[in-house]
Amino acid sequence: MKKALVLGGGIGGVEAASLLSKSGFRVELVSNRDYFYIYPLSIWIPVDRIKPKEIKLDIKHLAHTHDYTFIKDEVLSISKNKVILKENGEKVDWDYLVIAMGGSKMSHKGLENTYSLCGNPDDALKLRDKIKELVSRGHGKIAVGFGGNPVDPSGIRGGPAFEFLFNLHDYLNRLGIRDKFEITFFAPMKKPGVRLGEKALQMIDQMIAAFHIKKITGKKIDEFVKDGVILEDGEKIEADAVMFIPAVDGHSVIKKSDLPKNDAGFIIIDDTTQVEGLENIYAIGDAAEIVGPDWRAKQGHLAEAMARVCVHNITHKKRIKVESQKSYKKHLSVMCLMDMGKIGGGLVYKCEKQAFLLQMPTIGHYLKRLWGIHFKLVKLKKIPKVPYLN
Numbered sequence: 194m195k196k197a198l199v200l201g202g203g204i205g206g207v208e209a210a211s212l213l214s215k216s217g218f219r220v221e222l223v224s225n226r227d228y229f230y231i232y233p234l235s236i237w238i239p240v241d242r243i244k245p246k247e248i249k250l251d252i253k254h255l256a257h258t259h260d261y262t263f264i265k266d267e268v269l270s271i272s273k274n275k276v277i278l279k280e281n282g283e284k285v286d287w288d289y290l291v292i293a294m295g296g297s298k299m300s301h302k303g304l305e306n307t308y309s310l311c312g313n314p315d316d317a318l319k320l321r322d323k324i325k326e327l328v329s330r331g332h333g334k335i336a337v338g339f340g341g342n343p344v345d346p347s348g349i350r351g352g353p354a355f356e357f358l359f360n361l362h363d364y365l366n367r368l369g370i371r372d373k374f375e376i377t378f379f380a381p382m383k384k385p386g387v388r389l390g391e392k393a394l395q396m397i398d399q400m401i402a403a404f405h406i407k408k409i410t411g412k413k414i415d416e417f418v419k420d421g422v423i424l425e426d427g428e429k430i431e432a433d434a435v436m437f438i439p440a441v442d443g444h445s446v447i448k449k450s451d452l453p454k455n456d457a458g459f460i461i462i463d464d465t466t467q468v469e470g471l472e473n474i475y476a477i478g479d480a481a482e483i484v485g486p487d488w489r490a491k492q493g494h495l496a497e498a499m500a501r502v503c504v505h506n507i508t509h510k511k512r513i514k515v516e517s518q519k520s521y522k523k524h525l526s527v528m529c530l531m532d533m534g535k536i537g538g539g540l541v542y543k544c545e546k547q548a549f550l551l552q553m554p555t556i557g558h559y560l561k562r563l564w565g566i567h568f569k570l571v572k573l574k575k576i577p578k579v580p581y582l583n
């Protein structure tokens with residue numbers, strides 16, 4: 194039985210591990226967390242619409258369900274023929290290595306003064322508690338923003354920042370205290386959200402205006418301070434709390450490795466997700482360089498599709514025919530069920546051939562909830578996957 198070693202227990206890693214096991218491989222999955230965290234649903238933690246335990250799946254349980262071995266450990270280094278783990282030492286005994294460790298965050302001066310949705314559940318809880326504190330006080334100023342990665346723009350993560358922004362507005366509105374809060378949206382690019390398509394951008398701009406959210410864009414961030422954000426021209430956004438999503442950068446372990454990587458530190462792969470020039474090593478999801486149109490973005494649905502493509506290509510490796518290999522590029526799209534709390538949401542979709550925005554007042558929110566339930570039940574192998582619902 195061939196052995197596959199999967200690094201990373203996020204969206205890409207758990208999908209790859211279960212599919213490899215289903216394809217007859219002996220699989221070991223190494224991750225530094227013993228839970229799989231469903232990031233797309235974490236936007237509701239700070240507005241108290243969901244509890245972290247509802248969006249964490251125990252990887253030991255997933256491993257048991259899908260028949261693979263889980264090792265909780267920190268990957269310290271990766272080279273072409275060796276992986277070093279903090280607790281378990283060296284790993285050299287793989288036939289196939291799949292790297293799915295995600296990325297690191299772009300660094301910013303004073304980032305420690307911000308609240309995050311991209312870290313672990315405790316970070317999102319700190320933001321929830323801060324919002325609760327401001328709500329009890331009865332007034333406050335909250336700034337919400339996201340940054341870019343100038344070296345590799347696919348690392349941008351704007352969708353969740355907009356979702357949190359609109360959820361926050363809706364939450365305060367429902368408490369009847371929205372007028373006591375100043376909410377500011379900020380981003381360094383001139384047209385933040387343009388990757389989602391012009392129609393989505395228009396919708397976002399209309400929402401921002403209709404919800405009386407202040408918007409400051411096109412100015413670089415100089416520094417985050419205890420009471421706000423300083424911009425490049427010296428302007429200060431005063432805030433009691435800042436929620437900021439830095440762009441994704443290459444993983445710090447990958448940056449130190451001898452794997453081929455681009456200038457941002459993302460692993461260079463070919464269309465089949467195989468690491469450039471390395472026969473038995475694959476990289477998927479946020480860890481990998483995505484090549485394609487200008488609007489390409491690292492997203493969870495792409496990480497999952499890359500896992501499927503990667504496993505297909507590994508299992509068809511012996512059939513030398515090039516046509517039996519699949520490409521991840523046909524899955525390149527921007528897909529976001531943008532939630533706005535109980536106001537509703539919009540389905541934003543963009544690929545090479547088409548772009549559309551489907552506005553869904555009220556029902557959009559419940560569809561995202563439904564998507565979350567479906568996603569969990571599929572991972573737990575309780576129901577089959579509904580086509581297109583990923």
Ligand SMILES: Cc1cc2nc3c(=O)[nH]c(=O)nc-3n(C[C@H](O)[C@H](O)[C@H](O)COP(=O)(O)OP(=O)(O)OC[C@H]3O[C@@H](n4cnc5c(N)ncnc54)[C@H](O)[C@@H]3O)c2cc1C
Pocket residue numbers: 200201202203204205206223224225226232233234235236266267268269293294295296310311350352353446477478479480491492493494495496528529530
């Ligand atoms: C708040 C938020 C909302 C989002 N919403 C959406 C959405 O609505 N739709 C969408 O498509 N995408 C969304 N995304 C993006 C999506 O979550 C990512 O693109 C996706 O998680 C990438 O999957 P991955 O498996 O490549 O990496 P990750 O999910 O980041 O997984 C990496 C895994 O590797 C582990 N790991 C990292 N370093 C090490 C190490 N040194 N040793 C061992 N283990 C390690 C981590 O613990 C983690 O389990 C969102 C992201 C965020 C942060």
